[in-house]
Amino acid sequence: MAEENVLQELEDALAKGLEDLKSVASEEALLAWRNQYLGKNTAITQAFQSLGKLSAEMRPQVGQAANRVKVALEAALAERSESIKESALAASIASEKLDVTLPGRPMTPGRLHPDTQMLRELYRVFGEMGFQVYRSREVETDEYNFQLLNFPVGHPARDMQDTYFVEAGERGDNPIVMRTHTSPGQVRSMREYAATNPENPPAIRLVLPGMCYRYEQTDARHETQFDQIEGIAVGEGITFSNLKATLSDLARRLFGQNVRTRFRASYFPFTEPSAEFDVECFLCGGKGCAVCGGGWLEIGGCGMVNPNVLRNGGYDPERYSGFAFGLGPQRIAMLRYGINDIRYFWENDLRFLEQF
Numbered sequence: 001m002a003e004e005n006v007l008q009e010l011e012d013a014l015a016k017g018l019e020d021l022k023s024v025a026s027e028e029a030l031l032a033w034r035n036q037y038l039g040k041n042t043a044i045t046q047a048f049q050s051l052g053k054l055s056a057e058m059r060p061q062v063g064q065a066a067n068r069v070k071v072a073l074e075a076a077l078a079e080r081s082e083s084i085k086e087s088a089l090a091a092s093i094a095s096e097k098l099d100v101t102l103p104g105r106p107m108t109p110g111r112l113h114p115d116t117q118m119l120r121e122l123y124r125v126f127g128e129m130g131f132q133v134y135r136s137r138e139v140e141t142d143e144y145n146f147q148l149l150n151f152p153v154g155h156p157a158r159d160m161q162d163t164y165f166v167e168a169g170e171r172g173d174n175p176i177v178m179r180t181h182t183s184p185g186q187v188r189s190m191r192e193y194a195a196t197n198p199e200n201p202p203a204i205r206l207v208l209p210g211m212c213y214r215y216e217q218t219d220a221r222h223e224t225q226f227d228q229i230e231g232i233a234v235g236e237g238i239t240f241s242n243l244k245a246t247l248s249d250l251a252r253r254l255f256g257q258n259v260r261t262r263f264r265a266s267y268f269p270f271t272e273p274s275a276e277f278d279v280e281c282f283l284c285g286g287k288g289c290a291v292c293g294g295g296w297l298e299i300g301g302c303g304m305v306n307p308n309v310l311r312n313g314g315y316d317p318e319r320y321s322g323f324a325f326g327l328g329p330q331r332i333a334m335l336r337y338g339i340n341d342i343r344y345f346w347e348n349d350l351r352f353l354e355q356f
Helices: 003-021 027-038 043-049 058-095 114-128 156-160 184-194 240-255 307-312 329-337 342-346
Strands: 139-141 165-167 176-178 204-213 225-235 261-268 271-280 296-305 321-327
Touching (some): 003 027, 003 058, 027 058, 114 329, 225 240, 225 329, 240 261, 240 321, 240 329, 296 329
């Protein structure tokens, strides 16, 4: 490209490119135009390649002109591309047949998760029994999750709850954990109430709902993340009979007056004596299935609050007694609605969730 003709050729390329662009009416033609005026073998490319051969006086003039022409062509290309897209969309809409008598698309309303519905039902029932809702934290210290609940460091009962550790490091025997049960709320609530009157702590009757985390194998009855609703009642003269009456009445309110329940002796470090609370399985009619395993489904553990736990909570076990229980809202919902796998609750499958 001769030095004296470079600027003129760039101006000619700009004029011709803009003129040819007016007749471009499709994406394919637009791509061909781009290759012709902005591709490798164009006046703009040749101008940039010739800069090293030009005189010092002409070099900045040619460089600026080449950049100006390139920017102008690219802007025109973008504008024409947008115009072609709008024209294609308008033509598509114009070709469609619109039936204005058709009903509009229905709006699917949101709804509460079945687990939330079950929790609210439990709050209502326990509220009628005189229990108040108390919230406790999900990230706990080992001290509250285990030690103050009669799980000393190295206690074999810790193996019953496979724990997620958030922080171990330099904390020694008191690492940070994801709580494995809602029971740490027992000590926290007792200490809060006892602090109001240390010499004469008030009686309490609370339910403590929340999410729990355990690193365990999942199956039809177990999940690594699950809700619990803890219950605790502390006062003078509370007995195991009060505990049995409370849970039996709960079952009747949830499942009907003829529901069968049972208490099986068990072991928990923070209660003594301890029991498992079972409800007859409605899924199999008591015959045994993959969910219940033998005609009964365990929906929680319970027992009388261990004297050590009462003492750690600020209540004198010589004067006060209490009961505690931990229920699984998902298992209760399984019985109530005939759900045969607990994993459905957290899979976010709309086919399941929209049934509630």
